[in-house]
Amino acid sequence: MKLSEIKQHLSTLETIAFELPNGTLVPSHFHVTEIGKIDKNFIDCGGTIRNEQVANFQLWEENDYDHRLHPEKLVHIIELSEKVLGLPDLDIEVEYQGETIGKYNLDFDGKHFLLTNKQTDCLAKDKCGIPAEKPKVKLAELQNASCCTPESGCC
Template identity: 30%
Template sequence: MKKEQELKDIVKERYAKIAEQGKAENASSCCGATTPSNKVYNIMMDDYSETSGYIEDADLGLGCGLPTQFAQIKKGDTVIDLGSGAGNDCFVARHETGSEGKVIGIDFTPIMIQKARINAEKLGYNNVEFREGDIDAMPVSNDVADVIVSNCVLNLVPNKEKVIAEIHRVLKPGGHFSISDIVLVGELPVALKEDAEMYAGCVAGAIQKDDYLKFIEDRNFKNIKVQKEKTINIPDDILGKYLSQDEINSFNKGTTGIFSITVYAEKDGVKQEKPKLKLSEIEASDCCEPTSGCC
């Protein structure tokens, strides 16, 4: 297994290229794949186009679910999006939390942060900000978020337990998360599991579904539930890059399943309601703290 930093570097390089290319040229990235004949499959992503708050320029086609649809975001909430990319889920969340709330996107790819900030400026969203950093060491204080969302990102991080611990740290008592991700039931063939492209493509970095849910349980989250689950089928054309025909036949007839799941859980405790801040107070008190990168 490659070292954590090497895997992070692979993902960062891939997603920098994605940010430069845009969605039209990007169908072969995380939630799609190309074959040797350059046929393109979008095998994971869900359609956002009918979602309130959707901004096409911010949608790079990188998701594997619609976590904001299940996130129970309320007006005035503070929402954090992990792996925010060009800002798609942040802008959907902002529609839900309103101008009186706040949305923070975290991403470790500088060009993604730049792209997201440009999109926010075009929209005039002064209560949406983007911070550069790793989601396993978030540039955010303790007990900040009412809601955390993420879309097809934790599977790209080598140390998923650390991310879940960070989610627990950053959520307010009584806060909750809704996260879409890729998980497995059964073992992937070695050729798929060890390929860097498949790691950056959201598959090889996925872990067992039971292990994923246990990490959440072990961090003392409560009311854990799978809000949505769908099967991800890898076309034979893609499998052919890694497996022989006999291996493809065996894989397709086997017990291994690849799934997109959207998981909900709550941090224990009672949420303390606080007076709603005016936008000017939000900007002065938090938006321009040293880690925000917005000043």
């Protein structure tokens, strides 16, 4: 989800809820403690230099049960971040504290913002010898019908 998309979704909501991949909700007294831009400059295992940018939201909760972040306040924080940090319309990555800091992609189901699992991947499969996914073929298509008849002696 991009920054423009979250602002659009927030404009339709009365409350904000983030749902973890296991279906539980982040407690409603969460705060967005940071919005920033993360630049990742790296070289992949095939030797290609890469650059990725994401807008990073950090969700945090504590024993502050009296405050709730309202949609219009989060829109204001996002717009301030865009202005002050010069954020373009980037994809959003969300950090949330579990056993360690988890990093999630963001989606929306019409009611909740969904924290979706991120996956690692090899970006240079063609250069590091990782074969492409094997095609799925039906065994019946591989067999020669003439050699597998009952009188062929193959069984």
